[in-house]
Amino acid sequence: MCEWCHTRAPRDVHTARLEPATPAAAADGEEEHVSVSSATEVVDPVPGAGAPHLPRQPDLVQLLTPEGERVEHPQYAIDLDAEELRDLYRDLVLVRRWDVEATALQRQGELGIWASLLGQEAAQVGAGRALQPGDMAFPTYREHGVAWTRGVDPLHVMSLFRGVDNGGWDPVATAFNLYTVVIGAQTLHATGYAMGVQRDGAETAVLAFLGDGATSQGEVNEAMIWAASFSAPVVFFCQNNQYAISVPLERQSRVPLYQRAAGFGFPGVRVDGNDVLAVLAVTRAALAAAREGQGPTFVEAFTYRMGAHTTSDDPTRYRLASELEEWKLRDPIARVKAYLSRSGVADADFFAAVEAEADELAARIRRGTTEMPDPPGTAMFDQVYAEQTPHLAAQQAEFEAYQASFEGGAES
């Protein structure tokens, strides 16, 4: 195990260091513990953060360095043509633009809340583009980038965060389940769906999304036990963005997350979650293995939530700005742009065209969101059951009569 995989002994207060410590020094336990701030730094330094020139970690799959240099990995190869590379860049940019627009719309009162994916674009686009059309995805509530790759209309996601519905897309037609807000519950749904795939004899893989916090949930652990026990064709794709709202990873796990898989009896891989090429390669391989009957894989996409947990959150209360600055050096989009430019795959005209497309998308999202009508009051009575029960029909009639009593209320 390399130095940054070590998990330190538990301690109650995580303190910032006076002096920047190198990862090696930190692993040796030589850092000084001096309380200087109520905010904290992650105790395990981000792999290579602040020092991207350091040697790569041996068990982090990376195909594109933060500087945009293409590197090879002994197990995971990828060979994309120029158009595929440009498409990935376009995905990343458009998804980020959507996310930025949504955050702005929330600030302007047009959304109730927004869960930003800022910084996780590569993890989501890479995982989403690894899916084949017949595969099925089970998202959390932050997978806007995956929604994009499944052809979900962004406005159908915006309607959820505006409070119009619980997600307006068709989960069957898009093969992208509705968002699940109860942490980790969808990993069991994905596993059960995969058990159905087995019974159908279909060559379909299922991708279950979860975060680092969710790995503490009993249901997620049950899902992994089930998946292993039945060798279900499901891939657990964990975006480790370092925080469960405010709580850092080390409160969830004393071992690197991908190593948990071994305990369940299937492979675990840690991939640079900010490297879209590596995420695509690793997830493709895991999904292919699932389709071929080799059972589940756990993919830990090592990434960083560059924004707040949601627009209701204030990350300055639990992490230092310097940490974000370190991660900005590992930005998932900048490295692709550098690679495309340097390799001649894309030119200035292409980048300008993508920017223009992003602006158009943002304008469409803004217009569609602000013009979105509220649902009728009776909508809440719809579809509670396959057929409305007499009791509920009576309650709806009561509701309608009550509402109607306000019309022309001057006389009453």
Added chain:
Amino acid sequence: MSTETLTIGKALNLGLRRAMEDDAKVVLMGEDIGRLGGVFRITDGLQKDFGEDRVVDTPLAEAGILGTAVGLAMRGYRPVCEIQFDGFVFPAYNQIVTQVAKIHARSRGRLAMPVVIRIPFGGGIGAVEHHSESPEAYFAHTPGLKVVAVSNPVDAYWGIQQAIAHPDPIVFLEPKRRYWDKAEVDTAAPPDPLFASRVVRGGDDVTVLAYGPMVKTALQAAEAAAEEGRSLEVVDLRAISPLDLDPVFDSVRRTGRCVVVHEAPVTLGLGAEIATRVTEQCFHSLEAPVLRVGGYDTPYPPSKLEEEYLPDLDRVLDAVDRALQF
């Protein structure tokens, strides 16, 4: 007409078998239901005949059973989940309440959730704790779920098939202490729809409502009351959610008195809801307040005390007396 004498347990077993024959998408899941046939043997022999993919011995984790059932239902299957005992449903409570119950509504009808959750419920078998509980109100309180409780072999045989064929998720409560009660079952045609209450004994003085294991108790009370010249009308509610109370209202308008019996603790139990609705609908006919006979508001006691805790013939008759004296 084809008639067999069956226990409730055997009727459930045959009903499950018939449902599996009728629809290849029916999958049974639960702990020890395969090779063992379930701790009450309700699934006896089914794995042998339908295979391990359709009668699944699951890992020992109730949330896992219900959570994977959701995924199977999304894939077009009709999972029938066995929870081994009432007190063990709570690890699955999250999946049942936050997921199973809501998915049809939150997907605006795009995703059906035809999941049946079989739970042996109620006390009276001298068991250790967590094996004798009546959790029905938790589920009846949850929009999106339906809840039924069978009381006899006929409803067991037909009810389980009707529940499996039904498009909504159903908590299917089986009166474990009555598993061995026998009756003639006509296996040619179902006598009633799944969600209909049924007057099981006509009478004029007091309307007694019960479901599941308490139907037998209510009928015994009616028998004893008849010897004292009192005529009780007994209604088997059968469905707990949605309630079918129109026959109850008709009955109470005649008798003017109503007693609700269940094993669950009385506070915020089904009796509370029923008393409210009967009062709203039959206010001018009532000669006495609606009375409840149920478990006390205590944790289910150790088995040496359960006879005191559980409603029995005498406690039902005591409530009948109080209603008549009002």
